[in-house]
Amino acid sequence: MHELALAGALLDALRDSADERGIRRIGRVRVVMGALSCADPRALHFAFDVLKTQDDRTEAAQLEIEVEPARARCRHCRHEFTASWWQYRCPQCQQFGVELEGSDEIRLDWYEGE
């Protein structure tokens, strides 16, 4: 649900940067979402598409979201793997107790504009 607030923050960041760079039209927008962020990419897409129409510069922007996986390590059998979500059951020994190391950030990586 807070994807609406995130989309607002994303558009603010885009507008600030566009002001600074004199950009009048924004195309592709790349966002990197840490696997541990607990935000839903689909909901962020939806909220972004609703809010982007409020400004001429972002009207035609296309959002792309990349999920950055977390490193996972089982405390029991030491199995190491990558997780794209909060996974805390080990796929190898099936026990609970996985240590996750990853980002919970949601980052505006880059965008294209003219």
Place this chain on the structure above:
Amino acid sequence: MIRIKVGQDLLKANDRIARSNRELLRSRGILCLNLISSPGAGKTSLLEVTCRRLGPGVRMAVIEGDLATDRDAARLERFGIPVVQINTGTACHLDASMVSAALEELPLGEIDLLAIENVGNLICPAGWDLGESYRVMMLSVPEGHDKLAKYPLVVRKADLLVVNKTDLAEACDFDWDVLARDLEALNPALEWIRMSCRTEEGVDEWIAWLRARMDVSAR
């Protein structure tokens, strides 16, 4: 078209305001709690018990994130403490700028303990730092013993877990072993208290937890 590298965390603006809230509160020696739970878990009940048990020796104040009504604020104003209600309509969480505005309405020189009751929700508030000293997560027994696993971010970011409504554990077939196992998996270092605002089980432990931290922040 040119490609422009930004590399900015979207919560950065919030974090900046949260930092200034934290500095302000620290400079006044105020212990600040951010109370996070599902709707109806018992946040306001816990604050009522806390007011009663701490008594007039501790000057308490509350920021209420009840967005649609002023009922929770009215329940706490009965104790004669300052209560600021945040009214933003439909937000699913509080953010640092809302808290910053609320702080301006509070007599900061006359407060030892400030509790922020976040909007009832276990997902969205987790990502937003408000400038609190501690995050207290509350889960209530009727929600089920398996719920921690569904809200991992808040479990991971909490400083204390209060499991409320233990008086209903038997009626709800609440399995404490499942809770312990999930905690072990998600955040083994997390302290937790079994509590009932009804029978006051665990309230002594809660008050002791608070007092220990208030002594530190008053220094």
